[in-house]
């Protein structure tokens with residue numbers, strides 16, 4: 001089943017789907033789809049955690065894909081033994097082959113939508129990935145074990161804080177969980193952005209529809225395959241290995257060093273007349289000055305109203321209807 005690495009086989013279009021089987025050291029494994037592989041212990045009932053680790057939702061963000069490939073290889077060799085149920089997802093295989101963020105549409109803007117007969121390949125792939133996560137996490141409904149989804153990215157932008165995460169709002173009746181933020185700190189993440197609005201992103205989907213504690217995790221600067229040596233992912237790799245091995249940290253509060261922000265506003269591009277008054281090369285977390293003009297779109301203008309605001313993902317070249325940036329502000333509160 002594995003001639004060469006799972007990543008190499010996937011990129012070569014040689015995925016072989018199959019029934020679940022046991023590896024010599026007892027782990028259960030199944031290739032569910034192109035770029036989707038699931039591992040678990042011989043006795044799934046003993047799993048302390050249901051974990052999805054996704055990467056490559058954007059095809060130019062390769063460091064997390066190389067990290068996932070190392071984890072899959074360690075599991076296949078028996079060097080890493082799964083106690084958690086874990087499913088790995090290489091999101092946008094076509095874009096990974098092309099080395100581009102996407103082929104036709106940004107896949108991370110295609111979740112939580114109603115499928116249509118006219119859907120393009122990326123829309124169909126997003127829908128298939130939703131089905132894989134619904135099925136994987138449906139097993140979790142039978143027990144009260146934690147459901148966790150890390151969607152690993154790297155960023156087009158430089159950043160004043162290298163490793164950070166976007167935390168989609170939990171469902172009604174739930175608050176953001178400091179313990180979940182504390183786990184991220186163990187993976188080397190230094191800031192978390194609490195997102196209180198809906199979003200068409202993979203992590204928002206698994207939070208909203210799978211009841212998972214989900215994050216988009218930005219691990220550094222995007223670079224092509226083989227050019228990620230300068231990016232240190234060792235702490236995140238150790239954290240993911242511990243989770244896969246069934247070590248679920250029980251910290252109940254995030255370290256004081258973790259910076260917590262709330263997404264105050266999304267700047268949405270409403271027409272081709274849109275202008276962003278912040279250079280698209282501006283680093284993430286660059287401070288904004290209260291009263292400073294942000295953007296104009298026809299007769300609508302945005303200025304910085306917030307105190308202590310910073311910019312995230314400034315990008316005027318997004319498609320109409322998509323966000324051209326996030327305005328964040330510091331917060332002490334984890335309330336939803």
Ligand SMILES: O=C(O)CCC(=O)N[C@@H](CCC(=O)O)C(=O)O
Nearest residue numbers: 108153155156157166201216313
């Ligand atoms: O660097 C950038 O401009 C974008 C990096 C990236 O792909 N970020 C994700 C964030 C997803 C989220 O908000 O949860 C994205 O834009 O899809």
Ligand SMILES: [Zn+2]
Nearest residue numbers: 058061153154
């Ligand atoms: Zn990305």
